[in-house]
Amino acid sequence: MSQKAEYHNLDKPDDGLLRELAPGLTTRIFAGEHAMLSVVTIAPNAEGVMHSHPEEQWGVLLEGSAIRFQGGEEIAVKKGDFWRTPGNVPHTMRAGAEGCRVLDIFSPPRAEYKKAGSGFGAS
């Protein structure tokens, strides 16, 4: 079977399953068997909603800067920083003045993100 369908691009706006996470936070989701990628764009100064889920998460700051809120701590992150968020640890982000882009990785894939919808789909 051809592998061509397995290739994507971070900047292709119609690639992936689009989801609005919160006002100013949109993402494109790519589900695999064991891992799921989510290419998130956060508008300048926009902020998500504190939430948690049992799935492990990793984030990579692709562009811009942000404050990462995780496990009761606030950590300033800039392009090139990445982090792990263990399952069930509450987390969210607030973009800096120029906005940011984040590659989120979930393992296992988050069931709520396999279908169309909006929001963080978690407590």
Next chain:
Amino acid sequence: MSQKAEYHNLDKPDDGLLRELAPGLTTRIFAGEHAMLSVVTIAPNAEGVMHSHPEEQWGVLLEGSAIRFQGGEEIAVKKGDFWRTPGNVPHTMRAGAEGCRVLDIFSPPRAEYKKAGSGFGAS
């Protein structure tokens, strides 16, 4: 427990478990519970060894360009491209003239990459 140990940076040379995959291919490995990240640097025109493993893999081309060999196909990839490699699909890469950097994601984590060593650790 503080979350500070969960934060890393793509450009920090002593962060992660260093591994030489092949001549001209080095990586820094970060193991989680369900996913493992590997920040690979490939020297100009260097090429890995065709191999496969049961773990699912994703790759993100962070910098440069390369040819991706996967499942009997050759696909040119450039910065911003990313791809999924299903388990047991043979794959390797050859960097372009300027070299490249790749973020590889394994799920589940590859047991061979949790300890010091060299090579791709797979068939």
